[in-house]
Amino acid sequence: MSTTVTLIPGDGIGPDITEATIRVLDAVGADLVWDRQMAGASAAARYNDPIPEATLDSIKKNRVALKGPLETPVGEGYRSVNVALRKTFDLYANVRPAHVILHGGRFEKVDIVIIRENLEGLYYGAEHYIRIGDDPKAAAESVALITRYGSDRAIRYAFEYAVKHGRKKVTLVHKANILKYTQGLFLDVGREIAKEYAGRVQFEDRIIDAMAMQLVLKPENFDVIVTTNLFGDILSDLVSGLVGGLGLAPGANIGPTAAIFEAVHGTAPDIAGKGVANPGALILAACLMLDHLGDTVRAERIRTALHAVIDERTMLTRDLGGTASTSQFADAIIARL
Ligand code: NAI
Secondary structure (H helix, E strand, O other): OOEEEEEEOOOOOHHHHHHHHHHHHHHHOOOEEEEEOOOOHHHHHHHOOOOOHHHHHHHHHHOEEEEOOOOOOOOOOOOOHHHHHHHHOOOOEEEEEEEOOOOOOOOOOOEEEEEEEOOOEEEEEEEEEEEEOOEEEEEEEEEEEOOHHHHHHHHHHHHHHHHHOOOOEEEEEEOOOOOOOHHHHHHHHHHHHHHHOOOOOEEEEEEHHHHHHHHHHOHHHOOEEEEOHHHHHHHHHHHHHHOOOHHHOEEEEEOOOOEEEEEOOOOOOOOOOOOOOOOHHHHHHHHHHHHHOOOHHHHHHHHHHHHHHHHHOOOOEHHHOOOEOHHHHHHHHHHHO
8 A cells, every 4th residue: 555755845955856856766666655745945935834734734644754955044034944843743863874875985884873862952942032231132042951751762762773773882972071960861861771771782972072083083983873962963964974975864853653754964055956966865865764664675775776876986966076967866776776
């Protein structure tokens, strides 16, 4: 029976890479029906609402969505639609696998999965200005909320992921030396959960600043990384840079009743509309979606074809050093399928 999936093409390069991804999914014979919806700047322009009710209803009904990048105005305007979607659907774990696909770079053996707590920390959204005298913006304050409940389910997800995927080690990344309460609580919860997995999954913890250096020097030392929201956001871009850039970095947002699959990258305004964006990250996100839907065979067929196209090096997009367009790259994958 076919599965209906909410499809949000998104802003900037979103529509281009989404079309390329759909063509690849069609070519592999994935049994999917698309329920097309809008969000982000395109929805704000059309409906005066960056997250229309119809989009939320569609995700609620289908429980699975494939989403292109959404524009978020910096410093002003509407709040991040991505953050709002994560909150609305309780998408507590953000899963971002990164391994070397384009060989011949600085590293050969990187194979890291970052599990980021997706709802709390500094992205919780409790921010305000403080007026002092005549200056309404004399200061600004953000609350970093960490709960035992939220930490527990994100960290547990990381350990369960490690067990399910045969991975050996979980590294919890924190800043508990300075932020003793919030980051300290996250670390305490991690240490408790680690005891339950002793003998099955190794556990270690690292302070974020040292971790940033170690990831750049010796990324092959890491396996599954679990961390709080802001650190996870930053480290996942860092790790994608270790394996060839944002163009090949997929992500999954997982919750108890819905899951949203997307690329790690944004709308790439500098190349939007030029037809040169790499659709690889969204195609790989679609593979994570197929895995989630139980169609691991087709997911693996697409991944194998994509890896082969990249190994050949004749049809690479500009971010990978080639000259191929978005659709030529997708055509090459389809030909391989
Ligand atoms: P970005 O990820 O859009 O771009 C960073 C750099 O990577 C740019 O040079 C861009 O050309 C390049 N790049 C990104 N994806 C690429 C691809 N598929 N192929 C080739 N090159 C690619 O980050 P930026 O510029 O900081 O953000 C732009 C907008 O995207 C902002 O409005 C931001 O809020 C939004 N954004 C949305 C995300 C989402 O919806 N999940 C995630 C990150 C940013």
